[in-house]
Amino acid sequence: MRGLAERRPSAPAAPCGCAQPSLETGNLLTDPIGYLESCFSAKNGTPRQPSICSHSRACLKIRKSIFNNPDHSLMGLEQFSHVWILFVFHKNGHLNYKAKVQPPRLNGAKTGVFSTRSPHRPNAIGLTLAKLEKVEGGTVYLSGIDMIHGTPVLDIKPYIADYDSPRSEEPLEDLSVQNNHHQLKPASQSDGTTDSYDQQLLSGCGKAQHSLSTEDKLKRLEENSQKSRDSTESQHTLPEDRERTMDLNLESSSMGMAEEQRGPQDLKSFLDEGTDRSRNVECASVLQGSSTENRSPSCRARTADRVSYSVIPTWVKEAPAASLQVRFTPHAELDLRKLSPGGAGQVSFRYFESTEEAKRAIEALLSADPRSVYRRKLCQDRLFFFTVDIAHVTCWFGDGFAEVLRIKLASEPVEMRDPEESLVALGS
Numbered sequence: 484m485r486g487l488a489e490r491r492p493s494a495p496a497a498p499c500g501c502a503q504p505s506l507e508t509g510n511l512l513t514d515p516i517g518y519l520e521s522c523f524s525a526k527n528g529t530p531r532q533p534s535i536c537s538h539s540r541a542c543l544k545i546r547k548s549i550f551n552n553p554d555h556s557l558m559g560l561e562q563f564s565h566v567w568i569l570f571v572f573h574k575n576g577h578l579n580y581k582a583k584v585q586p587p588r589l590n591g592a593k594t595g596v597f598s599t600r601s602p603h604r605p606n607a608i609g610l611t612l613a614k615l616e617k618v619e620g621g622t623v624y625l626s627g628i629d630m631i632h633g634t635p636v637l638d639i640k641p642y643i644a645d646y647d648s649p650r651s652e653e654p655l656e657d658l659s660v661q662n663n664h665h666q667l668k669p670a671s672q673s674d675g676t677t678d679s680y681d682q683q684l685l686s687g688c689g690k691a692q693h694s695l696s697t698e699d700k701l702k703r704l705e706e707n708s709q710k711s712r713d714s715t716e717s718q719h720t721l722p723e724d725r726e727r728t729m730d731l732n733l734e735s736s737s738m739g740m741a742e743e744q745r746g747p748q749d750l751k752s753f754l755d756e757g758t759d760r761s762r763n764v765e766c767a768s769v770l771q772g773s774s775t776e777n778r779s780p781s782c783r784a785r786t787a788d789r790v791s792y793s794v795i796p797t798w799v800k801e802a803p804a805a806s807l808q809v810r811f812t813p814h815a816e817l818d819l820r821k822l823s824p825g826g827a828g829q830v831s832f833r834y835f836e837s838t839e840e841a842k843r844a845i846e847a848l849l850s851a852d853p854r855s856v857y858r859r860k861l862c863q864d865r866l867f868f869f870t871v872d873i874a875h876v877t878c879w880f881g882d883g884f885a886e887v888l889r890i891k892l893a894s895e896p897v898e899m900r901d902p903e904e905s906l907v908a909l910g911s
């Protein structure tokens with residue numbers, strides 16, 4: 484590895500002085516595979532991570548200029564529940580980036596850009612784990628997204644839990660289910676920092692652990708797991724700089740490929756699906772009971788084999804404030820109904836399937852507090868506006884809550900047009 488950067492051939496300059504695209508030098512000329520049609524028209528109000536709003540929807544039509552037969556390129560993708568989307572933060576305004584940034588969760592404090600998901604980075608590339616709703620011809624339909632309308636998409640890759648979540652190399656006996664405080668919970672999909680089934684196990688991890696090797700970390704995990712067996716009281720009580728999370732992957736190793744590759748959100752429905760998976764069902768229910776004594780030996784061995792883990796800093800795990808309570812004024816409720824199919828205005832949502840879904844999406848967006856740190860600190864008394872689907876939402880924030888005051892038909896609602904037309908509209 485040493486000296487690679489120095490030995491790297493320098494990119495030849497184009498007449499304009501810019502580096503010419505060349506794979507050898509990593510100066511890639513990107514050609515979006517498509518432009519996203521999203522329920523979010525602008526950055527304001529768009530969730531910070533896909534996990535925040537599972538009802539958010541988008542679709543992507545693969546451009547014919549990339550593949551003559553776009554549907555060929557999507558063959559087999561429908562067998563996956565989740566996909567990684569690589570995209571360009573095309574609305575960053577300008578290509579401006581700094582080595583240190585202030586992520587909202589640090590409430591004004593700074594950290595290195597590469598330890599964050601900030602859109603402002605040297606190569607303005609975003610990475611989102613989205614739920615794959617369906618594939619139709621050359622178009623993919625997604626939900627649980629955090630990208631705005633018109634986002635240029637560079638690539639799609641299937642989410643494969645076996646590849647995409649780190650695992651221990653050795654079985655970690657009984658690491659994950661020792662503590663009644665920490666049960667498996669069917670959370671929404673990954674927030675990009677940790678898996679949904681992550682189970683927070685440990686506390687009391689000091690600063691020195693930043694430099695621990697993976698093996699040391701695993702050993703420490705085991706020790707701490709033993710501690711948590713001894714004293715469930717100690718959980719969350721020690722000050723810590725870093726937390727460890729573990730996720731349980733209950734998939735059976737005898738499954739077919741497509742089944743193995745299911746993402747975390749599908750776990751529950753997967754377990755519920757059939758008798759041939761009864762062993763997994765048995766395991767799941769035992770795990771949810773989180774009692775070591777109750778678990779069958781075969782279940783224990785298999786789950787221990789497949790334990791995976793990840794380590795994230797506390798500031799990522801813990802939001803600066805608890806999630807906000809969201810309420811709608813009677814006026815706003817009425818407004819929402821007017822936008823609904825069959826409502827007085829006869830307008831219907833383009834992305835949401837019902838008024839209830841639209842309401843739940845608005846609730847999810849607001850409860851995560853979409854305001855910037857600046858707004859949160861200095862513009863507390865200001866109204867906050869955002870558009871989702873055809874709804875232009877006006878709200879305000881108080882101590883621990885957000886209240887929706889008004890919902891109007893957006894003057895320029897986000898269009899879910901025929902993708903063919905949209906590509907023209909987006910200038911591809």
Ligand SMILES: C[S@@+](CC[C@H](N)C(=O)[O-])C[C@H]1O[C@@H](n2cnc3c(N)ncnc32)[C@H](O)[C@@H]1O
Nearest residue numbers: 526529530531572573574600609610630631634
């Ligand atoms: C914090 S980034 C995270 C994106 C992605 N999940 C990641 O980790 O790379 C998400 C935010 O980027 C902004 N955003 C979304 N699409 C964008 C685009 N095309 N151009 C610029 N900003 C965008 C929105 O404000 C959204 O809340």
